[in-house]
Amino acid sequence: MRDDLALISRWIPTGARVLDLGCGDGDLLAHLQDDRQVNGYGLEIDQDNIAACFAKGVNVIEQDLDKGLGNFQSDRFDYVVMTQALQAVLRPDSILDEMLRVGREAIITFPNFGHWRVRSYLGFKGRMPVSSALPYEWYDTPNIHLCTVKDFEAHCRERDIRIIERQVVNRHHRSGRLTRAWPNLFGEIAIYRVTL
């Protein structure tokens, strides 16, 4: 399992009701189902991923996140998870609101655009950053709403969203002295657990 998924799964207790937005091939939910007996559903649009979820016995619903979560009733879930997709949706602010409407807590991960390597790429090269975490060119990137750790936290403050837990890690999904002291400079992936 991807390291960030392993980190997230530690935050989800046994028997929780989980909605995973952009669940990919269903690894996280499969793990949570087997290990924590969660009642989970994934949303996904890629049909290869959907077939992979079927094969794993993971509940998956073909649904485009950009069309919202209007089909789910308020407070239906304990946790709504979205890993590495916040930056790819049309309106990250709306989806965040929706996540906190249908779920008690939201767990979100995104690539930190404030990382020093990204800053220096743009600063010194004067070109849009391309890296292992952000491997696309400016014209074909699905990442249309990149943000930094500071941006995200400012947004949470504006919307009265409470940050329960934060893990900012390097590309190996480890946190160290640097990522703890200067998360917006040394963190490559930001992982948040938030609530209203």
Add this chain to the structure above:
Amino acid sequence: MPETIPQDSVGLVQPQTLHVDQPLELECGRVLPSYDLVYETYGTLNADASNAVLICHALSGHHHAAGYHSADDPRPGWWDSCIGPGKPIDTDRFFVVCPNNLGGCHGSSGPGSQNPETGQLWGPDFPMMTVKDWVKSQAQLADALGIQRWAAVVGGSLGGMQALQWSMDFPDRLANAVVIAAAPKLSAQNIAFNEVARQSILTDPNFHGGRYYLHDTYPRQGLILARMVGHITYLSDDAMRMKFGRDLRSGRFHFGFDVEFQVESYLRHQGETFSRNFDANTYLLMTKALDYFDPARECDGTLEDALADTRCNFLVMSFNSDWRFSPERSREIVNALVQVGRNVSYAEIDTPKGHDAFLLPIPEYRKLFGAYMGRVAEATSNA
């Protein structure tokens, strides 16, 4: 039949008949004292009878879902694209059962069969059947075959409604319900199309109040019209454009009312073929069963209430160009199942083929269907 039977066909098959002497109490209040169910099976039932899959047919379907009846059979069964060795419903792994529904015209008791009490043909006196009644009779078939619990109950369109009904009426007797191109109930528009079809039969002078058998005739024109209007709703605008466009049979206008456009020719041909092979009373009955289907109404509540006591896992699939039972209708089922916490998966297949797509060998559809059924088979062998 083709020169040689394809590798992925179930091959030559033979229908069987189950005679049930136990009275069947029907939703309409009447009782069917005894009845016949004709059915086919493919594959082998395993030792603990845990690998059985029930196929529920749609409006004009029947028990012959796969394989060939004889060496001269021009076409395989109606769902041969999905049933057979290595196909989504893999007959190397599953024991597949497909009955003809009561009220049908392919061997099971129906308007065209004999009323045991009078010795006459039932005709229009055959009791009105509902999806619930069919499911009840299918449970009798399961009992007779020694199947306590289906690995899956699978159906498209009206067949999908039966799969859904199974999950509500016999929650412990199926592990999975596969509901394809279906709806939780018909819309006013759906009912309207059915009513046009029924009126075309009922007003045919050869209908004789449904007793056309006694007059040695049948409402041919009515059946043709009914099928023509039905068929339009099974295809999409795009599918018709691609298949026919505005193509003319002879390349020019004749300024008359004979067949000129290819689409006219096609519809008439479809209607005529259908009218020779289908019973008018059955068509009336089947369309009413569709109209009546409404599990929420049945439990005096919402669809969520109706599905609250289900236990099985669900797969719901729809086709984006299907306007007869659009993806929105399938999503209503999915949303209700999520709300009551049931295991449910949903996929929407991108195809221009309309409602009929569920019968076609569309690669994405077969891949997803196969992936799900593969998991069902694994769970079966681990059980």
